[in-house]
Amino acid sequence: MFILSLTYVKSNDEADKHMETHMAWVGEGYSRGWFLASGRKVPRTGGVIFARGERAELEAYVAADPFTVHGIAEYEITEIAVTKVVEGLEVFKG
Incomplete structure (x- = not known):
């Protein structure tokens, strides 16, 4: 299992310009069966993806x-x- 932690190096405004294509990329990661959970960091400085697969x-x-x-x-x-x-999250135990 992997934790993909992304940190913005540009402003949120710049991130927003590419959010639609980034979210399509995230969706494809789920379609491939690699991504298990994802979301924004709070405060909004980036995001985190829980993933499985080959490094x-x-x-x-x-x-x-x-x-x-x-x-x-x-x-x-x-x-x-x-x-x-916890029960129900066995998928995380790759």
């Missing part, structure tokens, strides 16, 4: 995010070995 594939996919392509955000990818979850 190399996820790294390549992150490189294609419109936020990456347009220099809106930078990603930190952290791999974690989930050992315990």
Whole structure:
């Protein structure tokens, strides 16, 4: 399992200009079965995606995010070995 943590390096106004294409990219990540949960950070300084899959594939996919392509955000990818979850979230224990 991976945590994809993105941090804006440009303003929210700049992020908003690319939000529609970024959200289409997020939707495709769900369609591929890679993304499990996602959302904005509070306060709005970026976002977080919980993902599964192969690291190399996820790294390549992150490189294609419109936020990456347009220099809106930078990603930190952290791999974690989930050992315990509440009932109903077993999908997180890849």
